Amino acid sequence: MEYNVEVRFKPLYEVIGSLHTFLCRQSHKKLDLSPSWPAEARRGLTPELVELLNNTAIDGDWKLTYLLVHLCPADDAAGFTDWLRKLSAGDLYELISLYSNQFPAQMSDFRDRTIQLFELWNEQYVRHMDPIIMKRLQEEASDKQRLLPSADIQSFVDETTNGLYFAPVKGLDNVVLMPQYHFQPINVISYFGSFTLCHYAARVYVEDEDFLNPHEYRMIRSVAEKSRLKILRFLQQGPRTFIEIVRHLELSKGITHDHISKLRNAGLLAAHFEGETLTAYSLRPSALEQVHHKIIGYIKQEV
Template sequence: MNPHLPHALGSGQRIDIGAAAPYTVRFSASPVYECALDIAAFTYPEIHDKLERGLPSLQRMRQRMSAALAREVQLAGQVHTWRSLLLLAHRWDALDNTPWPEHVPRLCAWMETREADLPHLAAPYLGEGDAPLLVAALCGDPAAQADLMARHQDNRLVAPHLSYLFRTSPKALRAHLTELLTRWYDEMMPVTRGSAEDGAPGRAAWMEALHREAERMRGIAARTPAASVVHLATRGLDVPPQPGIHTVWLVPQIAYRPFTIVNHLPGGTVYYYPLPEDQLPGHAADALLVRAATLYKALGDVQRLRLLRWLSAGPQSLAQLTDCLGATKSNVHHHLSLLRAAGLVRVAGGVYTLDEAALDQVGTALRAVLGGPGGDGV
């Protein structure tokens, strides 16, 4: 028996003898990310009633959309090419050194110069094991295409995306992505990010807030361990070092609030995390309203209240909570995501824990909005 390993192991235990190198944290903010995530949220109706912006805002977006943009958005919703826009923004080396008002036109110009390689640049990352197969498939190998489609046929995001990339020419792909991005940016960002109609801050105010947040987090990262920075940005997500992960990319976003969206790149993971309430542009009272709305929306469901009650007895895993609730794992995970977004629940190593301090703030948040004791009011 190896004297360096424990000799009493149950069948459900494991020993990890690998060495995970520490990762570095990178920060970015761009209207390209906002447009792509906006499109992702807009084309995912199952999540509409959970988004912070509310259904009336989404309905106004649809009403104001031109017929030309609607065609591109419909295609993006079917084949998930908003993912390609995210990937292209990450793979465009000049993004962080380019002023944000120039991101959309310059990225489109870069796509034109890289048109021949665009399917490879716009393709989802499937892991190192599938990388050679993906290259062959994108070069037109029918056997590789069939193999990849069979492997990912049950993935509702990946399979349609791959199928579209396999059957579309680079020229047609560029035309679609360019139209989708530029039209959404021109038509929808001024509306979804404020308009004269509702008096909300406009595009520039939102983008400046996102860049201030990225700079704020860079300052924190200069004096704080990387894992703690990720934990802070994502509101409690613990991301320990993992083999093969060299970079964790943090991108503040408003489009998908209150959710954190996870993406994967070669050698790294991306977290598009919601801009904190106190960093939102506009009057401070707006941040109080948003915080209270997020909190009480999370509490406004019997199933989520049951989860909180079970967690009040102590930390539990997703499997344990699924058994308690008697629902599907995906349904319970969705409820837990909303509770995490509201700051009521934390997760570490797959174990969920009730945040007692956040619970203590439930009444305080409402008093702050109403102007009662404990808050400044609106």
């Protein structure tokens, strides 16, 4: 590996993670959160915040919000908004230009809207979150930080992110891994030239767990479909692009993407990235062994 890997966590990361989860409406049915979570969260919000959320898109400005959260020295939402208030539009242009050549149309409006969004969301949602969420995420980060110095980096990134591979592209110095709860099982990846941010699904759950947690159930369910088994068998030959998988299955791109997404979220496939470009998928034999182990363990468990 030609880049460094870090594991970080602070409550501010889960603030933007929970916001991202609420904003990504098309992903709500794919998440480990209760299906009722969006409606329950919305009931605690004022009309002012609901309107602001409805007018916030997952776009280039939102990617820059992730960048600012990463660059902010504060640990929580209050510190983030205080930090933003002290930065002029010119300060923000100068700061962002170090990592991106894309800017909001109106920097002052972008700053003020971001401050309002984080203040309201922090007051109306984050402060009412179960405190065990932040505690478990901090424990997850601390555990990974202890393992990292002696770990094989590629294997460490693969296991931590449930199957991501970041190619050592020119100029990439750091990959920063941050555990997240709300957007599980999906990872959020942002590339800024010299570093890649990966808010990864931590496989952390606060509800009472059964013998199999949501991730383990997902692993087992994901292989109960003929086309997905064909994908796994095809990838036994080595990494393949999305188009190669489409041609092999002889299915539409949309259906193929859905099958791949289910296998990816279950951790049975590795996704290979060059910057933010997903170039190929490969098989994760270790995850298949976990499926076998969990099924056998469940069958043999005494009742």
